[in-house]
Amino acid sequence: MKVGIIGAGSIGLLFASYLNRAVEVTIYTRTAEQAVEINKHGILLYKGEICKKSSVRALPISQWEGDENVTIITVKQYQLEPIIDKISNLSASANNILFLQNGMGHLKQLESIQSENIFVGSIEHGAAKENNFTVSHNGAGITKVAVFKGNEGKLKEFITAMPDDFPFVFHENFYSMLLGKLVVNAVINPLTSLLSVKNGALIENPYYFNEVQKVYSEIASILLLEDSAWHFEQVVQVCRKTADNRSSMLKDLEAGRPTEVDAILGYLINEAKIQHKEAPLISQLFNLIKGKEQVDGSELV
Known part of the structure; x- marks a missing residue:
């Protein structure tokens, strides 16, 4: 399975580090400079005193073509507009998109997306970005996910492929x-x-x-x-x-x-x-x- 992650802040780096152990991950960054650093150093994940390095392919967001099996959007709500515009331009190929934003103000924005399957999630992990390629996992939790629009089959297939130490939990009702x-x-x-x-x-x-x-x-x-x-x-x-x-x-x-x-x-x-x-x-x-x-x-x- 190929997974794309848009956004290389604390959550994007955290997810890329863990998911890369189970699936093929590409992380898409806001700047070309950060992509260069991740490709050079990998992603360093600190959990307490333990540090693990993951070799993850990084590209600037301008090179995202929407051809992964699932794409996870980890940017903050106020950064969504240009990404949604890009999704609309790639509507033929960009499907199975999982949005991980705080709050519920972004739900109106998601209604305009024509992609076949749109998913939303809620994160219970604590993470801090130390630099462009280093993240600290400060609190382990789960990621709750649900279908906003479309079919649950692809989402459940994605959950099954995830590593055991970074669990995803399916919910029937996205609103609750x-x-x-x-x-x-x-x-x-x-x-x-x-x-x-x-x-x-x-x-x-x-x-x-x-x-x-x-x-x-x-x-x-x-x-x-x-x-x-x-x-x-x-x-x-x-x-x-x-x-x-x-x-x-x-x-x-x-x-x-x-x-x-x-x-x-x-x-x-x-x-x-x-x-x-x-x-x-x-x-x-x-x-x-x-x-x-x-x-x-x-x-x-």
């Missing part, structure tokens, strides 16, 4: 699958970003935890969550399991990059408007994150 991750991201990411704290601080500090409860309550109301207690417990468990981790949104702000706040909180604000509901806490968090992006110069990146 992504909903769980959205709730966790919508609570943890904005609060840790604005407070500049690791995930564990949200449940260890009683004042922070009070805000966690308030924000969650507003999210649960907007999403009409049926099992609200279960979803809240998932937020607490993620904070506990990833206590020493910094959220992806916090790392983006620290690095002066745009965040995925539009895909996460922006989606919730839009849902609240559709229901004619007020969302004062979510709106305030959204504006503060966007403000920090502007102050930090992220909008120029």
Whole structure:
């Protein structure tokens, strides 16, 4: 099986390193320079003190022709538009595409894609990009996947080919699958970003935890969550399991990059408007994150 991975950030490098042990992987990079470095050094994967090297073929995204059996899109939501345009131009050959983005704001974009099979996923791994060819695997988890449009056969065939130490789990309903991750991201990411704290601080500090409860309550109301207690417990468990981790949104702000706040909180604000509901806490968090992006110069990146 041939697998293409578009995006060579932390998640792209992580997936390329593990998947290359079981299938033939080509990783597509934003710059030609990064492709040269990966082809020269391979991908170095650190898990604790152990380092493993994977020889993975790398090409700039301009050379992607969509001829792999499955292509995984690991870029962030705000980087999707040119890739979706490219997919549309390759519609005859680009099929079986798996999108791995945070939030749910990108689902509208996926509706326009004419490819036969479109899949979506939710990642529970923690990873940090150290340089253009080195990634640290900071927290092992699973990757949940589901069919957004098309046939589940190709997705299940892909899952079967994956290495045992990097599991993929099939879900019947893409909406419920992504909903769980959205709730966790919508609570943890904005609060840790604005407070500049690791995930564990949200449940260890009683004042922070009070805000966690308030924000969650507003999210649960907007999403009409049926099992609200279960979803809240998932937020607490993620904070506990990833206590020493910094959220992806916090790392983006620290690095002066745009965040995925539009895909996460922006989606919730839009849902609240559709229901004619007020969302004062979510709106305030959204504006503060966007403000920090502007102050930090992220909008120029």
